[in-house]
Amino acid sequence: MLQIRCKNNNITKSFPEGTSLIDVYNEFADELEMKYPVVSAKVNNTSQGLKFRLYQNRDVEFLDAREGSGRRVYVRSLCFVLYKACSDVFPGSRLFIEHFLSRGYYCNFKKADGTVLTDDDVKKILERMREIVNLDLPFRRTEAVTEEAIRVFSEHGFLDKVKLLQTSGQIYTDYYMLGDTVDYYYGPLVPSAGYLKVFGLERYHEGLLLRVPDRDNPMVLGEFVDMPRTFEVFAEKVKWDVIMRLAHAGDVNEAILEGHASELIQVSEALQEKKIVKIAETIDERFRRKDNPIRLVLISGPSSSGKTTFCKRLSIQLKACGLRPVSFSTDDYFVNRVDTPLLPNGQYDFDNIETVDYHLMEEHVNQLMKGEKVEVPEYNFVTGKREFKGKVLQLDADTVLIIEGIHALNPRLTDQIPDEWKFKIYVSALTSISLDEHNWVPTRDNRLLRRIIRDYNKGAFTARETISQWKNVCAAEEQWIFPYQESADVMFNSALNIEFAVLRTHAEIILSSVPKNCAEYAEAHRLLKFIHYFLPVSDKEIPPTSIMREFVGGSSFTYRN
Secondary structure, rough: OEEEEEOOOOOEEOOOOOOEHHHHHHHHHHHHHHOOOEEEEEEEOEEEEEOOEEEOOOEEEEEEEOOHHHHHHHHHHHHHHHHHHHHHHHOOEEEEEEEEOOOOEEEEOOOOOOOOOOOHHHHHHHHHHHHHHHHHHHHEEEEEEHHHHHHHHHHHOHHHHHHHHHHOOOOOEEEEOOEEEEEEEOOOOOOOOHHHHOOOEEEEEEEEEEEEEEOOOOOOOOOOOOOOHHHHHHHHHHHHHHHHOOEHHHHHHHHHHHHOHHHHHHHHHHHHHHHHHHHHHHHHHHHOOOOOOOOOEEEOOOOOOOHHHHHHHHHHHHHOOOOHHHHEHHHHOOOOHHOEOOOOOEEEEEOOOHHHHHHHHHHHHHHHHHHOOOOOOEEEEEOEEEEEEOOEEEEOEEEEEEEEEHHHHHHEEEEEEOHEEEEEEEEEEOOOOEEEEEEEEOOHHHHHHHHHHHHHHHOOOOHHHHHHHHHHHHHHHHHHHHHHHHHEEEEEEOOOOOOHHHHHHHHHHHOOOOOOOOHHEEEEEEHHHHHHHHOOOOOOOOOOOOOHHHHHOOOOOOOOO
């Protein structure tokens, strides 16, 4: 008999060898009283589907669809239902699940006859999705040698999956069946379609928006938030992917194997520099207009988006336009650490807007706009105190003020400054690659890998510590950063097509250091599995001014610790 400890209630019970997680859950269900339906579990801190069978003593934690691996299991299962519904209703069609947008998942959909997607088409697909869920069709997993999986996908015309499996070096591969439909997902699914009670589907721009459960209450749909500017940036990203023929990870791997890694780096960097030059020229043009010229550039974005390097590169291009940029960070206006707001667990909430003395900052900005001299503070992160060390700023006729920080677009910081004087920039790593047509890469994974590497290289935090803080970081972004991104005049995508291949060379050792007996191992294990889909590439040809250098080291810019 096996000894299975349920981490939800810390009770251990005995089970026969080969017992499934569904049976284990049913045995514990009455005592657990889970508020929301269980969709997956962690077994020894590794995500598993509920059909997984146990053959040794294990710790088990059951999960619902609110966050983390439970939510990922729900969403990827729902994507399979969407794909099957599209295939059933429109044989020969192609579905491209591209990115998280408007609190759903934006999908490009191409009908075999090339006609435009209509509302009636979407209604038919949604009805078929509901039929599949009501039939409670099972998701059947098959583990096969990779050569067999490649044969299966070749027969179905999935060249994106074939390329990925041919280049990622896996010996065995799991693939799934839903009825007579085959697909591939890089993580477990729910046992059957009947688990997927909450979803929606609607036409959005030229494609589909798959609506998913609310993060806090998975029994209701997440609120729709229209994001037209973000959509434009993603659309531009997809356009360049097509031009460079690098839509998926398999394309990148193939290019690396053919010896084109250096060229990919050069082209990706050139595209970013071209965008930065265009932004600088726009600011210069608006700075020199007679009526309400731009005086203030605000740069914001979530953690590890590359704001600091972007700010430095933009400053160089503004100088090339004949302007004299001066800048400071909202971090310099942090309140003294003892006055920092606290999280419910008693830890400092460094991402809260109240961490910034925005009243003093706005006072200083107003004085600068009037041409006055202002001594601005510098925050000492060692002592946790704001200090004045004689850094005096004054705006001349050719000077533009740049303020960079996670709260820079928050209206509280510049309420008294006329909007027409401001130019707002939102920077984020809007991931520029997918694993295949049905497996996207979350932007948060891109940023988390960057942050893990940077924290480790600086000696600030271990991978385990960075992962443990990430949940609070993401919650703060939802509250303090994302609500203002659509107010930006321009958005800048800081991700590179070849980025994950470069990050892999740094992240593997760092992630492998996370102990298996801690909760953070689940995320470390998932990230390791994910980056192994990309062939590793050395960072030696990443230029010293690259945004990547902010995270992997070797930058020619100076950063504050």
